[in-house]
Structure formats: structure tokens, C-alpha cells
Amino acid sequence: MSDIFTVIAPVNIAVIKYWGKRDEELILPLNDSVSATLDTSVMCAKTSVCARPDFNEDEIWLNGKKESFSNPRLQNCLREIKSRATAEKTVDDTFLSWKVHVCSQNNFPTAAGLASSAAGYACLVTALAKLYKVKSDVSSIARLGSGSACRSVYGGFVRWHAGTNPDGSDSIATQIADAKHWPEMRALILVVGESKKKVSSTKGMRVSMATSDLIKHRVEYCVPKRTEEIIKAIKEKNFAQFAEITMKDSNQFHSICLDSYPPFVYMTDVSHYIVELVHKYNDFCGEPKVAYTFDAGPNACLYLLEDEVPTVISLIKHAFPSSTPDRFITGLDIEEGSLSSEVLNNLAQPQAKDLIKYVIHTKVGEGPTEVNSGHLLSEDGLPVEL
Numbered sequence: 001m002s003d004i005f006t007v008i009a010p011v012n013i014a015v016i017k018y019w020g021k022r023d024e025e026l027i028l029p030l031n032d033s034v035s036a037t038l039d040t041s042v043m044c045a046k047t048s049v050c051a052r053p054d055f056n057e058d059e060i061w062l063n064g065k066k067e068s069f070s071n072p073r074l075q076n077c078l079r080e081i082k083s084r085a086t087a088e089k090t091v092d093d094t095f096l097s098w099k100v101h102v103c104s105q106n107n108f109p110t111a112a113g114l115a116s117s118a119a120g121y122a123c124l125v126t127a128l129a130k131l132y133k134v135k136s137d138v139s140s141i142a143r144l145g146s147g148s149a150c151r152s153v154y155g156g157f158v159r160w161h162a163g164t165n166p167d168g169s170d171s172i173a174t175q176i177a178d179a180k181h182w183p184e185m186r187a188l189i190l191v192v193g194e195s196k197k198k199v200s201s202t203k204g205m206r207v208s209m210a211t212s213d214l215i216k217h218r219v220e221y222c223v224p225k226r227t228e229e230i231i232k233a234i235k236e237k238n239f240a241q242f243a244e245i246t247m248k249d250s251n252q253f254h255s256i257c258l259d260s261y262p263p264f265v266y267m268t269d270v271s272h273y274i275v276e277l278v279h280k281y282n283d284f285c286g287e288p289k290v291a292y293t294f295d296a297g298p299n300a301c302l303y304l305l306e307d308e309v310p311t312v313i314s315l316i317k318h319a320f321p322s323s324t325p326d327r328f329i330t331g332l333d334i335e336e337g338s339l340s341s342e343v344l345n346n347l348a349q350p351q352a353k354d355l356i357k358y359v360i361h362t363k364v365g366e367g368p369t370e371v372n373s374g375h376l377l378s379e380d381g382l383p384v385e386l
């Protein structure tokens with residue numbers, strides 16, 4: 001039997017969004033995208049895997065529930081890791097013929113636009129790579145699980161190259177800068193809703209590709225320019241430039257959702273109020289100090305530098321009162337600090353209670369890591385919880 005391999009992997013939140021596929025089967029994107037990987041000490045997926053001669057079939061448990069292994073994306077990831085292992089001659093054929101057990105869990109809500117599939121597939125593929133001793137880049141395999149997962153294979157700031165090869169061999173992720181490059185960078189995730197999204201990313205992309213004219217302009221003109229500019233801003237640690245590009249790209253992605261036919265929306269009134277608040281705050285500061293970005297859901301991810309966190313938190317608490325203030329801010333500790341009540345009142349009117357459920361305070365972090373304790377599978381290869 002094999003040892004049990006356990007990996008934790010991060011979430012990533014894009015600043016240049018991936019939206020649209022040139023190949024649905026291989027999950028090849030229309031455009032390059034750029035993201036920051038977030039600290040696994042706050043949000044992560046954890047996956048344990050093992051292979052044994054006496055397992056009858058491949059089995060998977062996700063967040064405490066047995067799921068079907070027949071999901072084609074899952075099958076593709078396992079098949080590709082095994083074929084890499086064969087090519088790299090890392091394990092013998094007998095080992096490759098044994099069935100695997102996989103147990104995985106996230107410590108944050110799934111399918112609420114919080115990039116859970118990205119962390120989940122990056123984690124699965126990295127754990128399988130440890131099991132089968134695969135040494136080469138696995139971002140192109142994580143991509144087969146969920147496109148954005150390929151960016152969670154690296155820490156820091158990451159670029160996913162769309163590539164041009166029909167087989168997807170050049171559609172991989174590379175690191176722009178490591179997790180230590182811009183240590184002041186922070187993220188505040190404002191959890192607006194935890195319900196499942198109405199239109200999945202996969203379906204939304206399909207509708208946008210078939211019907212939106214704006215997506216063509218975005219892919220041909222906007223994204224190539226913005227990608228180069230934001231990489232420069234990251235390398236030079238130019239926050240104002242980074243923030244402006246991030247906000248414009250999020251706005252353009254959501255405009256494409258509206259330009260699709262039939263249109264679909266991910267942002268809610270609360271999301272739009274957050275946008276307004278960030279612009280008011282930036283105007284008050286005289287330059288962009290906070291950037292918002294929204295994925296396929298209503299939750300906001302705000303990027304900002306460490307110095308701004310106390311004042312921005314005070315503004316969020318003022319605008320979005322909570323009935324559980326002790327549990328409102330989670331994640332990394334924050335220093336206290338506040339704007340005067342005059343400034344707060346000028347910037348925002350307090351809204352109804354609990355429009356924002358809670359806030360996750362986190363920072364840029366490392367890529368997936370193997371852990372040697374806390375396995376989710378027991379010695380007999382079954383979930384420890386069962």
C-alpha cells in the first residue's frame with residue numbers, strides 16, 4: 001500500500017479575469033489572466049490521497065459527503081497525472097493499476113463565488129502528484145479540473161497564459177512574483193451571500209462566447225494591454241496602477257455578463273454599494289487606496305495595503321452594521337484605527353443590518369504545501385470522520 005499524502009492549497013482571486021474558453025474539453029481560455037494567491041492559514045482546501053491493491057474502485061469524499069468519481073473533470077485530472085507518471089517513469093505499472101481514495105475539505109463556503117473549486121483542484125492535483133512522484137509543472141493538469149485552479153498551483157502573483165497550442169501544452173501558469181515580493185498586500189473578502197451561484201462559470205462563459213460582442217473587444221484589445229500593465233505595476237509595487245486596472249477589469253467582466261444574451265448578473269445591490277463606497281473612499285484619499293474585484297458571485301474581494309486596513313475596516317463596519325459584531329471580522333488580526341465620525345458619515349450612510357455577513361482578512365501567500373499530520377484518511381484508507 002502507499003503512504004497517505006496530504007496537501008493544503010490556496011484560493012486565488014483574479015485581478016485580470018478569465019472569462020471564455022477556446023476549448024471546453026481541455027479548458028483552454030480565450031485570454032491570459034492574472035491573480036494573487038491567498039494565505040492558506042486563513043482559507044484553504046485540504047486533500048488526502050492514497051492508493052492500495054485492495055481498493056475496489058476509485059472513491060472520493062468531499063466536505064464529508066461521498067461523491068461520484070465519474071465526474072469527467074476528476075477523471076481527466078487522475079488520468080493525466082498517471083500518464084505523466086508513466087512518461088517520467090516515477091512508479092511501476094502495478095502501482096498505477098491500484099485504485100485511489102481521495103478525501104477533501106474546504107474551510108470556507110463552496111460555490112459561493114469564493115474560488116473553492118480552484119483551491120480544491122489545485123489541492124487534488126498536487127496531492128496526486130506527490131502520490132505518483134510527478135515532478136514536472138502540474139498547473140496544466142489542475143486546469144483540467146477548473147480553469148482558475150491552475151493559478152492556485154503557485155504562490156504570490158500568478159499569470160495563466162492562454163497559450164496557442166491546440167493540445168493546451170502551453171496553457172500553463174507561471175509565477176510573476178513570489179509571496180514575499182509585496183508583503184504589505186492584504187485582501188478583505190466581504191461575504192455578501194453564501195448561496196450557490198445561479199449561473200455556473202462554465203455556463204456563463206458559454207453564453208458570453210456565443211452572444212457577446214464586447215467579449216471580442218476585451219480579448220483582442222483590453223486584456224493584452226492590461227496584463228502587461230498590471231504585471232509592471234506588481235513588479236514595481238505601484239498600488240494606484242494595480243488598483244485601477246483591477247477595478248476596471250472586474251467592471252468589464254460584469255459588463256460582459258450583461259452584454260450576454262440572455263443576460264445574467266452576479267453582483268447584487270450590496271455589491272454595487274461596495275463599489276460606490278470604494279470610489280468615495282479613494283476620492284477622499286486623493287488616489288486609489290483600495291481596489292474591488294468580484295468573481296461569479298456577489299462577494300467582494302478588496303485588495304489594499306496593510307496601512308489602510310484599520311480605516312477601511314472602520315468604514316465597512318460603519319456602512320454595514322452587523323448583529324454579531326464580535327464575529328464580523330475573521331482571519332488575520334487587525335490593529336484598531338478609525339476615521340472620525342464626521343468623515344464616516346460623509347462617506348456612507350449606515351445600511352440595514354447584516355447585508356455583509358462577515359469579512360475575511362487575509363494576505364498574499366504561498367502555493368500548495370504537503371503536511372505530515374492531520375490526514376483526512378485513516379490507515380485503512382477511509383475518511384477519519386466516518
Ligand code: DP6
Pocket residue numbers: 013014016017018019027033117145146147148149201202294295296
Ligand atoms: C469569474 O475556473 O470556475 O472566477 O474553468 O469552467 O471551471 P471553469 O471556470 P472557473 O472560472 C472562474 C471565473 C472567474 C474569473 C477568474 O477566476 O479568473
